[in-house]
Amino acid sequence: MPKTEDAILGALAGIGAGVVLLCLYTAAQFLSFHFITPSKPLQKYKRGDADAYALVTGASAGIGFGIAQELVRQGFGVILLGHLPDELASAAETLRAIHPDRPATLVRTLTMDARTATPDEMETALASLSPLKITILVNNVGGNPVANPPFRTHATYTCADVDAVINQNARFMARLTALIIPTLSAPAEPNQRSLILTLSSGGYIGLPWLVMYGATKAFNRALGTGLAREFTTDPSTSHIDSLVVLPGEVRSQGNCRGVPGSAPLAVRFGRDVVRKVDGAVSRGWREMHADWWHGIEAALVGIAPEASLTQGLTDQIRVKKEAWNEFWEKNR
Numbered sequence: 001m002p003k004t005e006d007a008i009l010g011a012l013a014g015i016g017a018g019v020v021l022l023c024l025y026t027a028a029q030f031l032s033f034h035f036i037t038p039s040k041p042l043q044k045y046k047r048g049d050a051d052a053y054a055l056v057t058g059a060s061a062g063i064g065f066g067i068a069q070e071l072v073r074q075g076f077g078v079i080l081l082g083h084l085p086d087e088l089a090s091a092a093e094t095l096r097a098i099h100p101d102r103p104a105t106l107v108r109t110l111t112m113d114a115r116t117a118t119p120d121e122m123e124t125a126l127a128s129l130s131p132l133k134i135t136i137l138v139n140n141v142g143g144n145p146v147a148n149p150p151f152r153t154h155a156t157y158t159c160a161d162v163d164a165v166i167n168q169n170a171r172f173m174a175r176l177t178a179l180i181i182p183t184l185s186a187p188a189e190p191n192q193r194s195l196i197l198t199l200s201s202g203g204y205i206g207l208p209w210l211v212m213y214g215a216t217k218a219f220n221r222a223l224g225t226g227l228a229r230e231f232t233t234d235p236s237t238s239h240i241d242s243l244v245v246l247p248g249e250v251r252s253q254g255n256c257r258g259v260p261g262s263a264p265l266a267v268r269f270g271r272d273v274v275r276k277v278d279g280a281v282s283r284g285w286r287e288m289h290a291d292w293w294h295g296i297e298a299a300l301v302g303i304a305p306e307a308s309l310t311q312g313l314t315d316q317i318r319v320k321k322e323a324w325n326e327f328w329e330k331n332r
């Protein structure tokens with residue numbers, strides 16, 4: 001066989017072997033990340049203290065409540081931020097019952113409306129928390145707070161609808177994070193760290209009838225990944241980890257109609273978020289899919305041709321749109 005053909009065959013075999021190795025490595029990473037989780041997660045964010053706190057926004061229900069519940073199980077104090085005092089009080093009672101022997105003050109509530117909170121209100125609220133050692137911020141609050149019906153074309157949005165989504169999903173999170181970084185930057189011993197978890201969504205790629213929601217979720221993703229990169233540039237913040245969570249469908253208080261039967265429940269999803277942070281951070285990832293099936297969906301989205309992607313997303317959101325429309329028609 002001529003030398004050129006040998007060389008081509010050798011190169012192709014090398015590429016093939018490389019591709020096989022890459023696939024094996026990716027599969028091993030995927031399996032070990034999702035199915036080997038630490039028995040005591042997030043220890044380095046406790047900073048050796050029994051009273052390290054996590055501030056969780058949108059924590060009275062849904063994924064935020066699930067995350068808060070697992071943080072309490074792991075021995076953290078939590079501050080539950082929400083806008084309905086009764087719901088917050090009831091969530092706090094449920095969480096205190098997990099460790100009835102621990103001081104009730106390890107589960108606190110902070111009533112604040114993410115849509116309307118002013119900078120002064122936010123600064124005052126954070127100042128009231130200043131004696132607490134907060135080492136974790138969970139930027140969770142988010143949703144689609146538009147006038148009914150909730151799934152509509154962008155042309156039907158009023159300016160109030162546009163502002164409500166930006167305020168709740170983006171502005172509040174960006175302001176709160178800026179205000180709390182000095183607290184999270186408090187000097188730490190080696191191996192003691194702080195953490196910012198930011199809930200984005202697989203919808204950051206852009207969704208029909210949910211254009212503003214998807215756009216703010218892209219904002220959340222860039223906020224979290226930008227912070228992660230920025231923190232490494234300064235010794236005073238290099239001990240803060242910033243990780244974006246990219247959920248697919250999760251059955252929650254807010255996402256409860258037209259949801260596929262395979263979607264995890266919010267409490268289980270929140271538990272998985274807490275258990276998988278260490279694995280993602282140790283791999284140097286800036287974002288993670290806490291549910292294995294969401295990870296597979298995202299990989300498929302990454303390789304799907306645009307026409308198929310548009311069709312698939314449209315079909316998926318249409319089911320939710322019709323379910324919400326039906327509910328709204330019956331209840332208006």
Ligand SMILES: NC(=O)c1ccc[n+]([C@@H]2O[C@H](COP(=O)([O-])OP(=O)(O)OC[C@H]3O[C@@H](n4cnc5c(N)ncnc54)[C@H](OP(=O)(O)O)[C@@H]3O)[C@@H](O)[C@H]2O)c1
Pocket residue numbers: 057058059060061062063064081082083084087088112113114115116140141142143168199200201202203246247248249250251252253254255266
């Ligand atoms: N569920 C999903 O399928 C899914 C998928 C992708 C991404 N996500 C993201 O995950 C996060 C949590 O979603 P979720 O489905 O768990 O939400 P959810 O069930 O609607 O829960 C929202 C939580 O936020 C609180 N909240 C609502 N409006 C608020 C406001 N204006 N100010 C302060 N708190 C407020 C609610 O408290 P009250 O009870 O007081 O109203 C509740 O505790 C969001 O950022 C969402 O975009 C969710």
